Amino acid sequence: MTLPSRSIVPISEVVHETPSTVTLRFAWAPAARPGQFVMVWIPGDDELPMSLSYPNGPMGGVTVKAMGATSRAIQTLRPGDRIGIRGPYGRPFDLTPRRVLVVAGGSGAAVLAPAAESARAAGHAVDVALGAVTASELLFRGRFERMGASTEVATDDGSAGRPGFVTPLAERLLEEHPYDAVWTCGPEVMMRRVADLADRHHVPVICSVERQMKCALGLCDACALGPLHVCVDGPVLPWESLRGLEEFGRSFRDPAGRRRAYGSAPP
Amino acid sequence: MTLPSRSIVPISEVVHETPSTVTLRFAWAPAARPGQFVMVWIPGDDELPMSLSYPNGPMGGVTVKAMGATSRAIQTLRPGDRIGIRGPYGRPFDLTPRRVLVVAGGSGAAVLAPAAESARAAGHAVDVALGAVTASELLFRGRFERMGASTEVATDDGSAGRPGFVTPLAERLLEEHPYDAVWTCGPEVMMRRVADLADRHHVPVICSVERQMKCALGLCDACALGPLHVCVDGPVLPWESLRGLEEFGRSFRDPAGRRRAYGSAPP
């Protein structure tokens, strides 16, 4: 048993992707696959799981949306500031499907963009349904377009694309095209809805799931989701293994391990 | 730092080489080179350094002369009995010299036979001067002869070959033939004498040296010989690094680390 150890790396680049989202690039070559995540330590503050938005090449990267104290603190980091990285952890996307529908809500695009990029690089077709609260918050819209994915958007406030949630957009695309797979990441209620739709079209769905994480090593049980541990069995999970879990989309575990219902605020 | 760990192996074969010497073979492939040694543990008794008399192939082997309590206990081991082996340790013989004189006293043949064997296998010429107290104690005489080494013997009691010590025999051979190297193992007084002779003929000498050993890892200082540690710098040592050490051939360290003069009894 040899566990990969931690690296302390300086941030080489900070990219402000949207008003609430930054990408940190660092000279740490993750040798990871799209869908895998790392534990990012902000010394003096907390350590959080983050999907690698740039999983390959000499410069790793994560893309972080301001949520609570730590993810907001991350927005203020500058090049040269040092962070700790350990990983990569978890299971990646299976990149074999030849025609993929990507459904991204909020910061979900952080993990779906590199997966879509790899699919495109393999010559596969990718359609993207990208949602956000408002036009300026549409994450990686340009990146999806540049990789040659047909990209449609939806915003809650109607400031770009289809007004409202991204799910109706996904529904239309599912009706119009025959997909081999749907990849989705976003609030669990959204992913549940997407999965129901895809089910109706008999398209397999892969979700990237978030849970409280402490060890990321499959030990502490913080990330338990039914019998699964998101840090090792996920975060990328097929809908088949989620479908039967009444917790998925409905409740999560707080840091004490208590089960709590998802509130009205989007998680 | 990763230290090789111990194996517990059953003895597969016991060969009585001479009245006072047995060879133990065991299914432990040492991947060692001639001159290297192992620590042999007799469970319930002691653990002793032993040169590998069979350093290659699937069946390692050591050849043990009855001296004190433990080496005498070894004489009573039977096939199936289990011993502990760790190693191989130490520096091996340099096998490049093309014409070698081997000078073996007592159990010294245990380490010189496999070295000579490897030299012969490489097509090099090997002459052997083999000494013992009496004819029946001439160790590996047949093995030297079978490998095609020209073998001459000397016995203290004159029961075979030249009567007396092996050194005069070595001296004659040095006078008669041009050697690239002399390899010697036996009592230190003998090795000192051999080295002096070879010096006069400008032939480099390599000695296989024995010292008290505890760790065999270059830590405990039990095997100290001047600034050298026989377990890691030796046991195979060139005369150049021994020549200046007034201890060599004169004193040894007891298990408490005290310096003690070699007594009259051959060590």
Next chain:
Amino acid sequence: MADLTVELAGVPLRNPLLLASGIWGETGASMAAAYAAGAGGVVTKSIGAEPRSGYPNPTVEPLGPVGLLNAMGLPNPGIDEYPAEIEVARASGAPVIGSIFAAAPREFAALARRMAGTGVVALELNLSCPHAHGYGSEIGSDPRRVERIVRSVVAAVDLPVLAKITPNTADPAGLARAAERGGAHAISAINTVRALGIDVTLARPILAHGLGGLSGPAIKPVGLACVWQIFEAVRIPIVGIGGIASADDALEYLLAGARAVQIGTALSGPGVALFGTIARDLASRLDALGIDRWEEAVGRAHGRPPSSAVQQAPARLRRPSKPRRAP
């Protein structure tokens, strides 16, 4: 095929391999999964009277082949909500051992009563977590407090009580004897070893809590020494813990004196499937060693001179029995 069943303080187990406290033990589904994968039983996460979030991250630091450093800070849902998890675990058929922590005898007893009401087969008292102020080894390294706590719990409940002791002590056997005097039915040894990791470039401890506990391969020899010493000191059974990752590791603990073992850190990677693997390997290893039943070999390494003689020798140096010489 060797018989792996074992009776631990009156509790029958299908095999001696238990899930260690704090590993996969916060949720019922995880404990059920460990049992389904082949564990002989499970120990819950240590539960307190109140919910606790534990320390902020980083709570763990992987140390390569040496093991794992952690300071979780005893996160747990609290005894009010936890019975629902035990319910799920028990439904799988798993014998569940309920681990609890508190600060004083009376609190331990109150918590023990509530834990006993959940249907667990035994209690384990965490007297040994090395990094929670006011709990664990802070109270568990004083033999008198250990005795008092154990006594109050034993008086409060009708279940076997396991006292989990710390290796961070001069005298693990003394702690075990104290627990035995208090009426403990078994000793669990060991919890993690007090440890620290510092990041050199940042000049600060890595774990948010600073000090933590070491688990995994590094502590196997430490746990074995504790079990060995405890075996010579008490008559109650011992559960061996620390660095177990293979059947041979479990056997080392068996021979040192453990009647059952717990597995924690080694699950990182293989997951609970490791229980099935070790159980299978264990049976065939016992066969190869000519041992018919796991139980019959408990403490066997003590049985032979010179090791046991050395252990029982008076407290002065034993000289090697035979003279030594230089070569």
Next chain:
Amino acid sequence: MADLTVELAGVPLRNPLLLASGIWGETGASMAAAYAAGAGGVVTKSIGAEPRSGYPNPTVEPLGPVGLLNAMGLPNPGIDEYPAEIEVARASGAPVIGSIFAAAPREFAALARRMAGTGVVALELNLSCPHAHGYGSEIGSDPRRVERIVRSVVAAVDLPVLAKITPNTADPAGLARAAERGGAHAISAINTVRALGIDVTLARPILAHGLGGLSGPAIKPVGLACVWQIFEAVRIPIVGIGGIASADDALEYLLAGARAVQIGTALSGPGVALFGTIARDLASRLDALGIDRWEEAVGRAHGRPPSSAVQQAPARLRRPSKPRRAP
């Protein structure tokens, strides 16, 4: 180039890297070689009043990447013959610290006087060997005895006295405070961690003595925790020991509070050449970290919240300062 010189309890050293006691320290030539290879100084093998052969072999058991198990049994030539070895070591220019062991204060004092007469620059008291009955940690885990022994030695000699303490204790800081009260000029921490290895096929302990001590990579986090806790408890300097194999390992100890370090097990393989390697690496690592002098960074990891805050907090649980949520 960063300045590696350091003053340890009044003794100036060219660098903070010392040879640990029991490694290459039985003979003068070996200590001289360690100094020639780049060590800042050497500590002798622990010397007693009488010669001792130590335990029979096996005295060591290599444990792969985890480290080394040993029970040498304090072999040593005894104080009558040993001065000749110190003479050889001193002739090389090496600052020699004389390590001694005894059973009681008066014997310690008598031995200390003789050792002081050999020209050593300081004494180290072995209060911590975990596997010698009647010596080492058997006496060194009781703070009162530690204090008494140190006091008697300090009264007997005119040299700096280092007290080498055991990690096999609930309270390393308490032991260090006891030594400080007794007048110790520095604390050396740690000696090996009590440990055991069993051979499963033979069903017996591997070391002839049974119990032994663990050294090497496995105990680095343990030594760091001890140094960390001691640094918060005493004002005298600390010598960090345990698992140091690289410049970064030494730096971890420095930042945890060590003014100098000792290196033992890691010499297996590279030999004493490791001292030169680490000294070179250390200088360039310090440069890279912007530290001009080794000495200026002693204990630096304590300087910053939240770690130091956590350490100084009252003995109760600190909740994480910010609320947490599930994703």
